[in-house]
Amino acid sequence: MKPTIYDVAKKAGVSIATVSKVINNTGRISEKTKNKVLKVIGSLNYQQNVIATALTGKHTYTIGLLIPDLSNLFFAELARSIEDRGNELGYNLVICSTDYNPEKEAKYIELLKRKNVDGFILASGFENTYEVEKLIEEKYPVAIVARDVPAFNVNAVCIDDFQGGYDAASCLIELGHKKIAIIARDVWSNRERIRGFRKALEDHGGIEEYEFAQFALESSVQAGKTISLEYLSSSDPPTAIFACNDLLAIGAIEAIREKNLRVPDDVSVIGFDNTVIATIIDPQLTTMAQPIQHMGREVMDLIVAEIKGEKQYKSRIVLDTKRIVRESTAQIKRKQNANKKS
Amino acid sequence: MKPTIYDVAKKAGVSIATVSKVINNTGRISEKTKNKVLKVIGSLNYQQNVIATALTGKHTYTIGLLIPDLSNLFFAELARSIEDRGNELGYNLVICSTDYNPEKEAKYIELLKRKNVDGFILASGFENTYEVEKLIEEKYPVAIVARDVPAFNVNAVCIDDFQGGYDAASCLIELGHKKIAIIARDVWSNRERIRGFRKALEDHGGIEEYEFAQFALESSVQAGKTISLEYLSSSDPPTAIFACNDLLAIGAIEAIREKNLRVPDDVSVIGFDNTVIATIIDPQLTTMAQPIQHMGREVMDLIVAEIKGEKQYKSRIVLDTKRIVRESTAQIKRKQNANKKS
């Protein structure tokens, strides 16, 4: 069996209280006994039992991470960057995929509470903020990432989705596009991006938003393709598509090809996220980059500060997106069919 | 504060022993007191503290998952499928990315032990099997996935890497290729794939393996591209490339294009894994599919059975790979320069 503090105490000829003190470097112990205990700890290869420590009111050094889907590259990259920073700080992650399902969100939170995690990093949907508010009320350290929740006071690291949407639209507008479609899943951050997108159209004037048919049901290539196909099949299709993530954008590209059109010559496409696939596909995807590494790092720092009680106030860190122009967007070429109403 | 078993006992007017019994459905309690206690539990919204339970020798319902890199799509998909099955079975995952670094592997194992995880699922490198053997010796439930370790007795779910390599090579050979290059990172499963690959060349005869220059340093697009570029720059380049994962294969495709050659007309490429990117890129990648979902499910079942003590013997489950022919491979067209030695 693994040695316990009792084994150490016995072998060192001291009490467990003394051993505890040298482990935690608390209280006052003589150099002599301290060294003696340390030596025994080494020889026994003793390791503190985190579970027992946690039971006395200490931390578990484990943080719950709720994300929509671990197999979505954006979240996988985000989780990895959070994990890395956690590792530097001595924390592990229990990762839970929620599929944006409120029941799963609630269930996982309940379960993680029972496991005494030190805090929660939330990157899931939480359309219903009730669970989050409850968590905060119960004094659990909470930090939100990749999703803004302006409604209440909570630590958060997010991007400026409005600005990102605005910039994506601007990119297309500057290239001369006058009829632009949007593809998005119906989650909070996308609604912000759409808002920004529309504001850009408005600000420039004379730009038409292609009739918004429906939200994507999921953030997949297939969903992007299905919706794009619909757009492109109309009598007066858009000349540019803004997809709210890279996967949907790739679906758009596939749809465009299936219609025997070319990207970007016939239709431009801009994505969002800048995951590694953006550079992998051909043509390489123009997209709005999210600072994933940065976000992961910041949110872990935030929650650890909160756990350690170092924070007086909640912080909200808003990071900027960056327009990455690659090959999927181009100056508009073909004149549209004479389709102005007048 | 969260209610404890004492709160429940007091409010129900019974002892904590009784409460414990109704929670765990052990011992004998009258229907009456049982209902009474249950009601109080409901009204107090009492939840068992997993930490305290674990301290009495019970399980934590948490399993450590060690993988090389969470942001690698193959492992992200694998982790997700393991997580899903774990969720069905009541287990959470602590996910640790090791980067194939033995020190990280050892460190994480040590840490997870201290946290009393119920077992370990290992998908990392573990070139040095010492850590794994130690774990098994110490009676920790262990299951290995996506990596075969034939040296000793351990639960494992893996694919037949040798067969996969053999089949990949056969695919190329059947298309008439006579000079084939291979790209791989130097990890165990790839060495098996290479072995299978070579056996296929041998079995068919007259096929030349393109001089194997070096192992890839990482499983990235860039690494695949760099090595492919080198191959393609030689005076007598290969007509087909077998890459040991999809990312490397994509790098190969990029390299081929950079050389102003076409895929698959000039050079065929076959990958390995069949992650979602295989269908995303153009041309769609011919690849050897790993049954990721199946693997995740099986390995979780294996470790849970082990944890519950339901297993008398270790199991090794070997799954087959499947050849998925898409667009990146084609019948050889161009005659090679007259380069036969005689």
Add this chain to the structure above:
DNA sequence: TTGAAAGCGATACCAC
């Protein structure tokens, strides 16, 4: 400077 003992929240043995 050291250690005895209470307590963290639960389980389980053994009386009653």
Add this chain to the structure above:
DNA sequence: GTGGTATCGCTTTCAA
């Protein structure tokens, strides 16, 4: 059927 109590491994207060 029910409950008192030792126990899990550790921290912390308080005496000595």
